[in-house]
Amino acid sequence: xxxxxxxxxxxxxxxxxxxxxxxxxxxxxxxxxxxxxxxxxxxxxxxxxxxxxxxxxxxxxxxxxxxxxxxxxxxxxxxxxxxxxxxxxxxxxxxxxxxxxxxxxxxxxxxxxxxxxxxxxxxxxxxxxxxxxxxxxxxxxxxxxxxxxxxxxxxxxxxxxxxxxxxxxxxxxxxxxxxxxxxxxxxxxxxxxxxxxxxxxxxxxxxxxxxxxxxxxxxxxxxxxxxxxxxxxxxxxxxxxxxxxxxxxxxxxxxxxxxxxxxxxxxxxxxxxxxxxxxxxxxxxxxxxxxxxxxxxxxxxxxxxxxxxxxxxxxxxxxxxxxxxxxxxxxxxxxxxxxxxxxxxxxxxxxxxxxxxxxxxxxxxxxxxxxxxxxxxxxxxxxxxxxxxxxxxxxxxxxxxxxxxxxxxxxxxxxxxxxxxxxxxxxxxxxxxxxxxxxxxx
Amino acid sequence: xxxxxxxxxxxxxxxxxxxxxxxxxxxxxxxxxxxxxxxxxxxxxxxxxxxxxxxxxxxxxxxxxxxxxxxxxxxxxxxxxxxxxxxxxxxxxxxxxxxxxxxxxxxxxxxxxxxxxxxxxxxxxxxxxxxxxxxxxxxxxxxxxxxxxxxxxxxxxxxxxxxxxxxxxxxxxxxxxxxxxxxxxxxxxxxxxxxxxxxxxxxxxxxxxxxxxxxxxxxxxxxxxxxxxxxxxxxxxxxxxxxxxxxxxxxxxxxxxxxxxxxxxxxxxxxxxxxxxxxxxxxxxxxxxxxxxxxxxxxxxxxxxxxxxxxxxxxxxxxxxxxxxxxxxxxxxxxxxxxxxxxxxxxxxxxxxxxxxxxxxxxxxxxxxxxxxxxxxxxxxxxxxxxxxxxxxxxxxxxxxxxxxxxxxxxxxxxxxxxxxxxxxxxxxxxxxxxxxxxxxx
Numbered sequence: 002x003x004x005x006x007x008x009x010x011x012x013x014x015x016x017x018x019x020x021x022x023x024x025x026x027x028x029x030x031x032x033x034x035x036x037x038x039x040x041x042x043x044x045x046x047x048x049x050x051x052x053x054x055x056x057x058x059x060x061x062x063x064x065x066x067x068x069x070x071x072x073x074x075x076x077x078x079x080x081x082x083x084x085x086x087x088x089x090x091x092x093x094x095x096x097x098x099x100x101x102x103x104x105x106x107x108x109x110x111x112x113x114x115x116x117x118x119x120x121x122x123x124x125x126x127x128x129x130x131x132x133x134x135x136x137x138x139x140x141x142x143x144x145x146x147x148x149x150x151x152x153x154x155x156x157x158x159x160x161x162x163x164x165x166x167x168x169x170x171x172x173x174x175x176x177x178x179x180x181x182x183x184x185x186x187x188x189x190x191x192x193x194x195x196x197x198x199x200x201x202x203x204x205x206x207x208x209x210x211x212x213x214x215x216x217x218x219x220x221x222x223x224x225x226x227x228x229x230x231x232x233x234x235x236x237x238x239x240x241x242x243x244x245x246x247x248x249x250x251x252x253x254x255x256x257x258x259x260x261x262x263x264x265x266x267x268x269x270x271x272x273x274x275x276x277x278x279x280x281x282x283x284x285x286x287x288x289x290x291x292x293x294x295x296x297x298x299x300x301x302x303x304x305x306x307x308x309x310x311x312x313x314x315x316x317x318x319x320x321x322x323x324x325x326x327x328x329x330x331x332x333x334x335x336x337x338x339x340x341x342x343x344x345x346x347x348x349x350x351x352x353x354x355x356x357x358x359x360x361x362x363x364x365x366x367x368x369x370x371x372x373x374x375x376x377x378x379x380x381x382x383x384x385x386x387x388x389x390x391x392x393x394x395x396x397x398x399x400x401x402x403x404x405x406x407x408x409x410x411x412x413x414x415x416x417x418x419x420x421x422x423x424x425x426x427x428x429x430x431x432x433x434x435x436x437x438x439x440x441x442x443x
Numbered sequence: 444x445x446x447x448x449x450x451x452x453x454x455x456x457x458x459x460x461x462x463x464x465x466x467x468x469x470x471x472x473x474x475x476x477x478x479x480x481x482x483x484x485x486x487x488x489x490x491x492x493x494x495x496x497x498x499x500x501x502x503x504x505x506x507x508x509x510x511x512x513x514x515x516x517x518x519x520x521x522x523x524x525x526x527x528x529x530x531x532x533x534x535x536x537x538x539x540x541x542x543x544x545x546x547x548x549x550x551x552x553x554x555x556x557x558x559x560x561x562x563x564x565x566x567x568x569x570x571x572x573x574x575x576x577x578x579x580x581x582x583x584x585x586x587x588x589x590x591x592x593x594x595x596x597x598x599x600x601x602x603x604x605x606x607x608x609x610x611x612x613x614x615x616x617x618x619x620x621x622x623x624x625x626x627x628x629x630x631x632x633x634x635x636x637x638x639x640x641x642x643x644x645x646x647x648x649x650x651x652x653x654x655x656x657x658x659x660x661x662x663x664x665x666x667x668x669x670x671x672x673x674x675x676x677x678x679x680x681x682x683x684x685x686x687x688x689x690x691x692x693x694x695x696x697x698x699x700x701x702x703x704x705x706x707x708x709x710x711x712x713x714x715x716x717x718x719x720x721x722x723x724x725x726x727x728x729x730x731x732x733x734x735x736x737x738x739x740x741x742x743x744x745x746x747x748x749x750x751x752x753x754x755x756x757x758x759x760x761x762x763x764x765x766x767x768x769x770x771x772x773x774x775x776x777x778x779x780x781x782x783x784x785x786x787x788x789x790x791x792x793x794x795x796x797x798x799x800x801x802x803x804x805x806x807x808x809x810x811x812x813x814x815x816x817x818x819x820x821x822x823x824x825x826x827x828x829x830x831x832x833x834x835x836x837x838x839x840x841x842x843x844x845x846x847x848x849x850x851x852x853x854x855x856x857x858x859x860x861x862x863x864x865x866x867x868x869x870x871x872x873x874x875x876x877x878x879x880x881x882x883x884x885x
Contacts (some may be wrong), residue, residue, distance in 0.1 A: 014693070015684045017652060019604060032684045034649070034846045052652025052683060053604060081846035109817070109847035132838045133845070135650035144651055148606045155597045162461060162495060164590045169876045170612070170636075170659050171624075171674050173883045182613075184624045184636070187665070189883045194612075194626070194636075201876055204885070207476070208577035209586055210459060210494025217612050217658065223629070232613050241494060242457045242474045251456070375551070396574045396885035403575070404476050404523035405551035434611045434643055441615045441631045443646070443838035 018054035021088050021098045029100070030085040031056075032108065034136070035076045037119075045073050047105075049082065050136070057091075058084050058100045069105050078118070079136075081109040131434055132443050142270035143430055146263055147419045151215075153262040154236055157255055158213050163238065166205040166212045168198030170219075173393050180222045194219035199410060200342070200397050202239035203373060206408055207400060213238040223438055227427040228315075228365060230416060232436040239410035245344075245354040245372040248409035249330055252358055252368055253286045255413070256328060260284040263422050276424040280362060283326040290330045293352065296321055312338040313357075315365055322359050328367070330356045341383040343371040356411075364421035370411025377401035460496035463530050463540045471542070472527040473498075474550065476578070477518045479561075487515050489547075491524065492578070499533075500526050500542040511547045520560070521578075523551040573876055574885050584712035585872055588705055589861045593657075595704040596678055599697060600655050605680065608647040608654045610640030612661075615835050622664045636661035641852060642784070642839050644681035645815060648850055649842060655680040665880055669869040670757075670807060672858060674878040681852035687786075687796040687814040690851035691772055694800055694810055695728045697855070698770060702726040705864050718866040722804060725768040732772045735794065738763055754780040755799075757807055764801050770809070772798045783825040785813040798853075806863035812853025819843035 016024070016031045033051030040046070045060040060073050076082065085104040090097060116130045117137065127134045134140055158165065171184070171192040186192035198214035205212045214237040221231060238251065263271070264281050271278055291299070296317075300307045303320050307313065313321075313331065322329055333352045336345070343353035355371035374380040380401055384394055391398075416428040429435040434443060458466070458473045475493035482488070487502040502515050518524065527546040532539060558572045559579065569576045576582055600607065613626070613634040628634035640656035647654045656679040663673060680693065705713070706723050713720050733741070738759075742749045745762050749755065755763075755773065764771055775794045778787070785795035797813035816822045822843055826836055833840075858870040871877040876885060 014603070014653070014682070014689065017604070032848070034848075052606075052648070052650055079846040081848045108849070109843075109845075111845040115845050130838075132646035132649075132841060135647065141650065144606055144608070144647075148601075151607050152597055152601045155594055159590075159594045161456070162459070164586055165593050166586070166875050167659070167676055169674060169878055171661070171878050171883065182626045182628075182634075184626045186624075186883055187663075187880050189881065192624075192883055201885075204574035205577065205586075205875055206494070207574075208494055208583065211456070217609070219613070221629075232611060234609055240456070247456065393884075396572075399574060401551075403551075403553040403557050404521040406474070406476075406523045407550070433608050433647055436611055436613050438629050439631065441613065441628055441634055442835075443643075 018049075018051050018056045018096065021054075021056065021100075022096060024088045025090045025098055027088055028085065028103075029088050030083060030104075032081065032083045035078060035080045035082060035111070037078070038073070038076050040073070045070075047073065047076060047082075047084070047102075049084070052141070055095045055138075056098070056100055057094050058086065058102050058105075060102045060105065065102060065104075069102070072105050072107055075107065075110070077111045077113055078115045079111040079133075080107060081111070082107050128429070128435070128440060129442070135433060138273055140430065142273040143419070143423050143425065144433065145270045146267050146274075146423055147415075147431060149263050149267050150259055150415070150419055150422065153259050154213075154215065157258050158211075158238065161211070163211040163213050164205070164209045166198075166202060166209070166214055167216060168195065168201035168205070168214050170195050170217065180220045182219050182221045196220060197235065197412060198237050199239065199412065202237050202410060203408060204396070204400055206239040206241045206410070207404075207406060211238070211240045225438060227429070228417060230428060230432065230435055230437060233428075233432070234415040236413045236415060237410060239408060241406055241408050243409045244407055245332075245356070245370075245409055248370050248372060248411060249290065249332070249356055252330075252356070252370055252411055252413075253288045253328070256288075256358065256368070256418075257284055257286050259418065260422060271423075274423050274425070276422075280326070281422065284361075285327065288327045288329055288358070289325060290332050290356075291321065292332050293334045296331050310335050310337065318359050318365050319363050322361050322363065326361055328358050328360050330358055332356045339371070341387045341389070342373050342380065344374045345376075345379060354409075358411075360417070360421040362421070362424075364417065366414075367417045367421060368411050368413050370409065372407065372409040375401055375405045375407055377405065460491075460493050460498045460538065463496075463498065463542075464538060466530045467532045467540055469530055470527065470545075471530050472525060472546075474523065474525045477520060477522045477524060477553070479520070480515070480518050482515070487512075489515065489518060489524075489526070489544075491526070494583070497537045497580075498540075498542055499536050500528065500544045500547075502544045502547065507544060507547070511544070514547050514549055517549065517552070519553045519555055520557045521553040521575075522549060523553070524549050570871070570877070570882060571884070577875060580715055582872065584715040585861070585865050585867065586875065587712045588709050588716075588865055589857075589873060591705050591709050592701055592857070592861055592864065595701050596655075596657065596697075599700050600653075600680065603653070605653040605655050606647070606651045608640075608644060608651070608656055609658060610637065610643035610647070610656050612637050612659065622662045624661050624663045638662060639677065639854060640679050641681065641854065644679050644852060645850060646838070646842060648681040648683045648852070649846075649848060653680070653682050667880060669871075670859060672870060672874065672877055672879060675870075675874070676857040677854045678857060679852060679854045681850060683848055683850050685851045686849055687774075687798070687812075687851055690812050690814060690853060691732065691774070691798055694772075694798070694812055694853055695730045695770070698730075698800065698810070698860075699726055699728050701860065702864060713865075716865050716867070718864075722768070723864065726803075727769065730769045730771055730800070731767060732774050732798075733763065734774050735776045738773050752777050752779065760801050760807050761805050764803050764805065768803055770800050770802050772800055774798045781813070783829045783831070784815050784822070786816045787818075787821060796851075800853075802859070802863040804863070804866075806859065808856075809859045809863060810853050810855050812851065814849070814851040817843055817847045817849055819847065 033049040086102040182194040358368035419431040475491040624636040800810035861873040
């Protein structure tokens with residue numbers, strides 16, 4: 002498949018900065034926004050952006066009309082303009098071309114109080130102005146990498162014969178726990194915004210074999226860490242007849258594929274972000290598997306107070322990954338630390354067949370996966386133990402009543418994965434309009 | 444790119460029915476569910492499915508153990524089983540192979556009251572058992588076509604340099620009209636589930652040039668037609684500097700691409716659905732453009748009571764498409780019939796620069812598109828006219844205050860498009876777990 006930004010212009014589109022290298026030596030007209038200007042009094046430069054690239058436009062006073070020269074004087078940050086001129090190859094320019102301007106038209110002036118100025122701004126101010134913050138080079142680079150990761154996800158599964166299944170956001174009482182957003186649903190009582198598509202994914206895996214979901218999920222949690230959003234995107238594959246070991250192989254193949262794809266196709270953006278690409282190049286399979294029990298022993302040797310049975314916190318995770326250059330798996334946690342639907346480990350029934358994938362460089366958990374409990378009675382007992390509403394789970398239990406099957410799956414957090422690949426500490430920059438506890442605008 | 448189901452098995456996966464043609468002459472073990480059985484007393488047949496295909500397994504009494512023959516007798520509809528045997532080429536078999544069974548193990552019995560039996564069921568019953576209904580051949584075919592359409596959408600935009608942008612589902616008062624689902628959002632008051640990502644898409648288009656959204660949208664409307672869901676998926680491209688004419692060209696290129704892709708790659712599924720493929724093959728650009736005023740004249744000639752100024756209803760739409768074999772565009776509706784953000788038509792200020800794309804064969808509107816109002820004061824006046832909360836639109840108005848720009852976009856309804864391509868009259872079959880006014884389960 003061709004890379005973006007290298008395809009011919011299509012007939013439904015106007016000329017973009019990214020199209021210019023193939024137009025060198027020709028005249029072109031294109032539109033964009035001013036990012037900065039400078040002038041010697043005789044030669045003026047307008048640097049403009051159009052979302053696909055950055056272009057330096059050169060205006061020579063003696064070669065343009067007085068009107069054009071005057072219009073140049075009126076340009077302010079983020080003025081939208083249309084320029085016409087000759088596309089000239091210039092190895093020093095971004096994209097390898099600059100434009101020798103013959104005409105310049107102002108499309109939309111921009112008031113001098115444009116919020117994002119070339120200086121430091123506080124993060125709350127930037128988030129209030131997210132619609133403008135998105136236009137800055139670092140945010141554009143993150144958005145392009147997110148797009149690349151998303152397309153790579155679809156390509157990975159499509160080429161392997163998985164069906165994408167869009168599971169419902171509005172669900173009945175299923176998953177009635179803390180952290181749910183509720184909404185009135187006609188005469189049916191409350192509906193809840195899905196925290197996961199997994200349970201529906203399990204039903205779909207029985208119908209289609211190999212499936213994945215790709216959608217928004219919701220947590221009404223009062224978390225204010227750099228790793229939490231109230232609305233974030235998850236990718237949840239589910240595979241019939243895969244056991245936990247096959248599930249783990251799928252996870253490492255998948256994550257290694259995503260990282261390699263970004264390194265191959267998004268070098269310019271990783272450079273803009275000053276990402277140490279050598280660290281990403283080390284992400285090759287296999288990733289180490291560490292049994293939960295061994296992880297506890299390692300942590301205790303490193304001075305952690307963690308005891309067998311505890312869930313692992315962010316600090317414990319950081320201690321475990323510091324010895325590794327690839328993501329690692331922590332496998333088979335104690336039952337109490339994990340969700341009710343995970344399959345009891347036949348080799349040690351205190352534990353379940355599951356894994357967390359922890360990203361290197363301290364980015365923490367990006368995947369949680371497990372084999373699912375396929376024994377009807379054990380699953381029902383767990384639903385009772387967790388005091389979940391059995392009626393709402395009736396269809397889910399059905400899957401174990403009629404031809405139950407070994408199956409496994411996992412959930413990858415998209416923003417956390419993008420944050421790690423970009424090397425950006427806070428996931429709020431990894432989605433266009435982040436939603437947090439105090440953030441519903443813009 | 445390789446087609447799905449033609450790639451080698453990957454190391455994280457077990458053998459699937461779809462892998463068998465390349466294993467002809469070899470032994471294989473695979474798992475699935477029983478769809479039916481028959482026996483002559485000496486030779487028995489098990490037809491099984493695994494979500495990737497259908498396989499006929501042949502059990503010869505004299506060639507298997509007594510235990511295996513007994514297990515065959517115990518098979519019921521949707522029993523899950525593991526079979527081992529020799530893969531044999533057989534041109535008459537689906538997929539071109541059958542399995543000569545040497546071993547057969549029951550993984551999960553299936554009670555005789557399995558809900559979906561090979562007989563007619565009412566649609567409410569089928570929807571109550573959607574988790575099982577999904578396993579039937581017609582539903583599998585629709586799911587595969589939906590998957591193909593989704594991947595084709597991503598490929599179309601990726602190859603043309605669009606960035607996918609995931610716009611928020613939880614939004615503030617923006618779009619405070621009827622038909623909104625509301626949820627309490629911490630101390631911020633209510634949040635509303637997005638009916639569209641377009642307004643955010645406009646902000647993103649100014650940052651990234653060409654973008655599209657791909658996500659669920661919500662309507663709390665008491666519609667009970669075959670064309671309405673409360674939760675459905677929309678694809679909303681938005682392009683900076685494209686005018687309405689370019690927007691329309693993009694729409695027809697896009698839809699023609701999707702249809703062609705399904706015809707090329709999903710022939711087996713279209714056949715399963717008994718779709719008249721010759722009708723899909725006629726979907727080639729250009730699609731006719733009919734001005735709203737001309738459409739009214741055509742309708743009046745056909746006996747419709749429609750008057751200039753009215754919106755067009757489903758019956759009017761059907762009268763307009765009956766003369767055409769491709770989708771058609773109805774362009775430039777009266778302002779009152781359309782949303783506040785559409786750009787006033789300079790040639791006739793009673794109308795706006797917009798279009799609806801109507802699918803042939805009576806499938807109705809699948810796209811609504813428009814050039815957006817880029818004049819700050821005109822947009823503000825429209826917001827006041829519609830009595831929308833100006834504060835919530837402050838960031839949206841900002842886009843017109845600082846470097847305003849010509850831009851256009853559209854929204855394609857995914858389920859409606861899949862329904863048309865599949866030739867299925869009700870869109871409830873075109874999503875895995877449909878949500879309707881009285882339907883929140885499973």
